[in-house]
Amino acid sequence: MMSLPSEVDVAIIGAGAAGLGAAHALERSGLSVLVLEARDRVGGRGHTVMAAPNIAFDLGCGWLHSANRNSFVGIAEQLHFEIDKTRPPWREQSFDAGFPLRERLDFIKALDAFYDRAEEAAKSGRDSAASSWLDPGNRWNPMIDALSTYINGCELDRVSTLDMDAYEDTEINWRVRRGYGALMAAYGALCPLALNTQVTLIDHSGARMRIETSRGTLTAGKVIVTVPTNLIADEAIRFHPALPTKVDAARGLPLGLADKVMLALDEPDALPKDGNLRGATMRTAMGSFHLRPFGEPCIEGYFGGSFARALEDAGSGALAAQSIDEIASLLGNDYRRKLKPLAESRWAHDPFACGSYSHALPGHAGDRAILAAPVDGRLFFAGEATSANFFSTAHGARDSGERAAGEVILSK
Template structure:
């Protein structure tokens, strides 16, 4: 749509948080615009439809805490079917590379680790989660590896306060047509200016002036929903400067979690539907693999942390090649001819994200509340990094946007009829 010259509320970013804010304001009668740097809705929620009907959620893919997740009701209203089967990581479908007795031992240690982290967080002070690993423990590498999937970073960069604050009901479902597709459908009615990158928010005057790649507009209120890295590195700038916000985002950097989708050129009967396979249980730098997700003829690989960044930096084909090598090492050489790269994410190299989702560095868990606090009742902040308990999730982003939208609305005088 054309860029308006003046609005009541400008929302920066049309991901789940921005859409949540816009939907919270849609019945207000206010002039609202979403300013989105990309040419699509969803931000870090993005679905690609691949060959043979394969659905690939390049970003968020799971309805975490589905029994509390508002996107479940949204999916029902919009006619999106939900797969309520247990997630692949919660069950062991066969013993290749990870026998049942080893898995049980790992799960016991994982529960013990998180119990230690919870106790340490209650007793204080904050410290890196890696401090809770037991020296010489057989499962330390795997605990660190799983952290790269959960947090996007290894345990040495994760606050134990943040771990304790995160809420997980352990109910995890999938949107059959894709989580990203659901988010985009929910935002379809919102007024959006695409390909509009915001560089400066000047809040010195009576009207807030917003400089974008398509021109300048003014607003009464602004809701900022961009990823933390873009504020931290001042890709998005404020005038007057907001040093507290910059400091908070630097304490809440984006970790990295990447995916690769491989076609499985086989009838697939030898592999279980929604099966699970781990590249290694003794290395931090390894992948985990979702076999035949939703029954599709494919394998979805997942990498996190420093290893994911190394694979991104190595070039487009490195992630798929590594995934195929690890799968072949476990399933046999016949699979080298059965697997083909289809698609992958490279979130660290995405200039509008530069990462996947936030984690609080040790000593910085309070930065989530600092980032979420409005400035002068004119600037409001949302995004998964501002969620107190559902950070790193799409529904956490949505709820934060709704919260920011309501905050902005509460500061606008009621207009006379």
């Protein structure tokens, strides 16, 4: 481990997608740049592990959302990462088990009507909780709320209608065969990095900014902060002088929670490749299951919101146990012997994330612009939470890093 330099022109806090995007954008700026990362790896909330010899498992982001506008698509092509364009399994369910086609179509009708009402409400410019636009008494409301826990990381009563409407989705979603996190690791391989370097204080009171870290102190002329909102909100990184406007904005943009689990599957041929399994359970506390992603002998389970948090709090293995229970209830008890836990994520318990991706609380849709705004022309902010339209995504984070780097160059 090399010692930290005593000074640098630009310090970037965090080596997730935003930090890496900023570092790449500053490559030819003539400025000395260093990315300070608390973890022992790059990628942040993008992290691929090999759950089994042929099963790459993205613990965090796993889909190239809005792929026709996603900057990581071009990066994947440049770095020779295979892109899989198989349709995602979310909307139509290709395996009929406990959720007959007639009921699935009725659910989709109710879901589309909810989004139409929320979109119409957003035209007024007045914010509200997205749950306000559920049809009172509709039998599908708990399942619509369950979808919110996967999409937003929380239930609809904690989601801003204006923020939900601002999100842009082209509905083109692809995957990286070797893993999105693996792509980020390759993207960051040549960036100037200081790993295992936790930043605790950014003192911007003097002519140069002083950055206190777990490995010593350095100074910088400019700083780009890309850490998740929960770390700013909880003041895990402090600012001197204090920046209460930034802290308040971060508190209005908390990270929701979305966790995943990977299960090995014996006798896989009975299930469709890239299928989806979800029961008509009429409850919000439920998982969604991707059957045989990439055709591999496995099932990927997905849990969100308060239910995911409760499963994390129950301890290691709880996500897998819940998944097996739900799958067995849908496909038959015989599946218990066919499933074996391989890996699971626990983002709420990750001290450098404390969650998965941001959502704006009702009344706080404007906090994204507040968080993104520079301070004194030398302290800049990036990350998925600062993206106006692609928040909660890796490409939204990467593009925000590039935006912040542009602000640094213009401020020279």
